[in-house]
Amino acid sequence: MRGIADVVEFSEAEYESQFTTRLNNYQGLWKVTPVEYKRGKPKKDDRDTVQLCAQVICLEEMMKVKIEFGELYYAQTKHRQRIEIDEKLRIRVYSLAEKMHEMFREGITPPAEVGKHCSICSMVDLCQPRLTKKYRSVANYIRSAFLESEETE
Structure with a gap:
């Protein structure tokens, strides 16, 4: 996968785990949290959470870390919403990515x-x-x- 994240926040961690990583040129351990900024308000469907989860999957692969949650910031409500990146959401992202690849292979542009x-x-x-x-x-x-x-x- 490939993606462009709006913001990736790094917060210091006290102990090493699957949820921490090391950063070049920085001491210590860090937890990774992607933050996606949206102009409007939360949508009725899952498009924002799917996009955030896809970014999480990319970051996990790039940084060799497990990410438990990300955040969506909605400018219209001026509210940050924490989104748990669970297995169900990951399966949804992989399923949509596979469907997209299938359409690409078949030359279909919806x-x-x-x-x-x-x-x-x-x-x-x-x-x-x-x-x-x-x-x-x-x-x-x-x-x-x-x-x-x-x-x-």
Whole structure:
């Protein structure tokens, strides 16, 4: 997996365990806590917790440490919510990742779901949801572009 975390906090730990790591150029042991910042408020679905768990999985692999929880900060509520990274959530992330890889192997790109959430999404320029909403075959596009060019001549 690969990801970009908003913030990763390191807090000093008193004793060594599977939940601690050592950091280059720093003395002692450290616990790792990813914090994901969101503009709005908590969602009705699990997209924020899934993203946070995926970041946890990446950090665990990179830092050879076990992470018990992460935190979501919602700007609209000005509240930080602790999320336990349990086995059920990890299985959900792995299942979604496998589904994504399967779609990639099959060359399937699902259409984007256009909504008000698009205006605050950092991926909107890559996703381009308005372009994928309507199905237009390449042949129809070329035919209409060809006709337009003949009309302007």
